Amino acid sequence: MSWEVVIGLEIHVQLNTVSKLFSGSKLSTGAEPNTQASLVDLGMPGTLPVVNKEAVRKAALFGLAINADICRHSVFERKNYFYPDLPKGYQTTQLAEPIVGAGEVEIQLENGEKKTVRIHHAHLEEDAGKSLHEDFHGMTGIDLNRAGTPLIEVVTEPDMSNAEEAVAFARKLHAIVTSIGICDGDMSQGNMRFDVNVSIRKPGDPLGTRTETKNLNSFRFMERAIKLEVERQIDVLEDGGEIVQETRLYNGDTHTARSMRSKEDANDYRYFPCPDLLPVAITDADLEALKAAMPELPNARKARFMDDYQLSEYDADLLSGSIATSAFFEGVANAGGDAKLAANWVMGELAARLNAEEKDISDSPVSAEQLGQLIARLKDGTISSKIAKQVFEACWAGEGDPDAIIEAKGLKQMSDSGELEKIVDDIIANNAPQVEDYRNSDDAKKKKKIGFFVGQAMKATQGKANPQQLNQLLKEKLG
Amino acid sequence: MAIDSKVVAQVAHLARLKVDEADSAALSDRLNDILAMVDQLQQADVTDVAPMAHPLDVTQPLREDEVSEPNVRDKALDIAPAAEDGCFLVPRVIE
Numbered sequence: 001m002s003w004e005v006v007i008g009l010e011i012h013v014q015l016n017t018v019s020k021l022f023s024g025s026k027l028s029t030g031a032e033p034n035t036q037a038s039l040v041d042l043g044m045p046g047t048l049p050v051v052n053k054e055a056v057r058k059a060a061l062f063g064l065a066i067n068a069d070i071c072r073h074s075v076f077e078r079k080n081y082f083y084p085d086l087p088k089g090y091q092t093t094q095l096a097e098p099i100v101g102a103g104e105v106e107i108q109l110e111n112g113e114k115k116t117v118r119i120h121h122a123h124l125e126e127d128a129g130k131s132l133h134e135d136f137h138g139m140t141g142i143d144l145n146r147a148g149t150p151l152i153e154v155v156t157e158p159d160m161s162n163a164e165e166a167v168a169f170a171r172k173l174h175a176i177v178t179s180i181g182i183c184d185g186d187m188s189q190g191n192m193r194f195d196v197n198v199s200i201r202k203p204g205d206p207l208g209t210r211t212e213t214k215n216l217n218s219f220r221f222m223e224r225a226i227k228l229e230v231e232r233q234i235d236v237l238e239d240g241g242e243i244v245q246e247t248r249l250y251n252g253d254t255h256t257a258r259s260m261r262s263k264e265d266a267n268d269y270r271y272f273p274c275p276d277l278l279p280v281a282i283t284d285a286d287l288e289a290l291k292a293a294m295p296e297l298p299n300a301r302k303a304r305f306m307d308d309y310q311l312s313e314y315d316a317d318l319l320s321g322s323i324a325t326s327a328f329f330e331g332v333a334n335a336g337g338d339a340k341l342a343a344n345w346v347m348g349e350l351a352a353r354l355n356a357e358e359k360d361i362s363d364s365p366v367s368a369e370q371l372g373q374l375i376a377r378l379k380d381g382t383i384s385s386k387i388a389k390q391v392f393e394a395c396w397a398g399e400g401d402p403d404a405i406i407e408a409k410g411l412k413q414m415s416d417s418g419e420l421e422k423i424v425d426d427i428i429a430n431n432a433p434q435v436e437d438y439r440n441s442d443d444a445k446k447k448k449k450i451g452f453f454v455g456q457a458m459k460a461t462q463g464k465a466n467p468q469q470l471n472q473l474l475k476e477k478l479g
Numbered sequence: 480m481a482i483d484s485k486v487v488a489q490v491a492h493l494a495r496l497k498v499d500e501a502d503s504a505a506l507s508d509r510l511n512d513i514l515a516m517v518d519q520l521q522q523a524d525v526t527d528v529a530p531m532a533h534p535l536d537v538t539q540p541l542r543e544d545e546v547s548e549p550n551v552r553d554k555a556l557d558i559a560p561a562a563e564d565g566c567f568l569v570p571r572v573i574e
Binding site: 017018019024034035037039040075082083135138143273277281 | 551565569
């Protein structure tokens with residue numbers, strides 16, 4: 001009998017506020033170490049935290065986006081542990097009264113099925129600093145710029161049953177937080193980090209012992225880490241062993257995972273309500289204002305793409321998945337005047353090219369306006385689809401706007417029928433045997449044999465003849 | 480739950496407090512007294528009492544999302560036991 005896999009996720013989402021959660025320090029990456037760590041962030045005695053209004057607002061907005069209850073009096077607590085990148089000796093977080101209660105997120109699987117993943121809760125908390133182990137000759141360097149960065153930790157129910165579902169959920173969550181503008185969503189900067197809880201069992205059995213693989217920062221690593229852990233657990237159990245509840249670390253470069261030495265007291269955090277902070281109130285008026293300001297959510301956008309642009313559900317789902325892709329697609333569709341062509345180019349040629357060069361759509365060398373212009377020229381018959389790819393490549397290489405490229409390279413389809421007619425006449429005159437052969441063929445064979453003349457004409461015009469026009473001309477002339 | 484010297488040692492370790500063996504028995508007694516008081520509180524009938532997270536009936540004032548803190552790195556690193564390249568230095572921590 002096969003194994004059933006049970007997966008739950010904890011996701012840290014970094015909120016894109018200007019300042020930190022409890023201090024007026026600047027929030028940004030790439031600054032010199034410790035230049036954005038205030039006395040509060042350094043845990044200096046006598047300092048007091050003051051909560052950032054925008055962080056609370058963004059957390060509550062997330063709650064509304066997943067149909068969750070918003071806690072009207074959420075409470076900050078202290079999670080106590082000692083680590084050098086946590087100068088206060090505790091992390092200020094939430095436990096019993098988190099700001100966001102139970103909610104749900106719908107995901108769409110590759111086979112078209114839909115599934116609902118329940119959210120247990122989401123809470124506001126501060127990030128820790130960074131420990132740097134390289135370059136300090138046997139010591140560890142501590143940079144506290146990140147200390148106090150506002151995060152929401154989203155905790156799911158164990159509702160996913162394979163790596164694909166977990167990744168679909170993670171992508172959907174990414175789409176939601178970027179769509180409502182609470183997170184920049186840059187995975188390479190750690191804007192979203194995933195902890196994966198995995199256990200396996202025989203169908204019908206109670207839940208198996210779970211392990212937690214921490215700090216995965218890409219969808220691909222997450223998928224691979226889950227598959228690796230499932231295989232490991234199956235091997236252990238089928239060899240008669242037992243799964244030990246533990247925290248594991250996945251190394252994406254070597255595709256291996258190892259157990260973190262678990263200390264006996266690892267989970268004894270002695271939480272208690274933070275005496276420095278009062279409960280955070282959210283009023284009916286606050287919620288009404290948030291609802292009124294709610295940006296378009298991915299599901300609504302998908303429905304709109306199907307309605308406004310007549311896209312298939314599959315196309316609409318792919319294009320609405322990320323805010324950057326959505327905006328790009330709409331830019332192309334509006335500039336080009338053809339949504340279906342826009343969808344095909346964005347998901348086809350452009351996506352393939354971006355993938356090959358590992359570029360994000362927001363860094364695309366071809367802008368939405370340029371791709372729209374290319375599509376407009378395709379649509380009005382200025383260029384053929386074959387030439388369009390050539391123009392796209394030139395545009396990608398930075399040779400200018402499509403119109404300028406078409407002009408400079410003389411790629412316009414031959415629209416002057418007189419000129420084309422002359423070329424066709426020449427071809428017929430110079431290829432008497434083929435013409436004879438064509439005229440003696442039946443209709444089915446003629447269809448094939450006309451290809452020779454089309455080829456000659458395309459060669460003579462360097463691909464610029466309008467295919468429809470050319471075909472018609474040839475048929476008329478050849479009889 | 481009764482507190483013995485083993486629990487005292489564990490709690491002290493979690494809080495990074497150094498407790499002399501000699502003081503352990505006395506500390507156990509005092510902690511047990513505190514727990515006995517909590518047990519007594521648990522007897523109270525709170526059926527109609529709403530849970531309270533804070534003794535004051537006020538809520539947290541919130542701050543506008545603005546940068547207001549200056550860079551204090553030099554002062555902070557000056558009073559650190561060790562620093563290098565803008566970082567605090569601590570004994571090597573390995574996960």
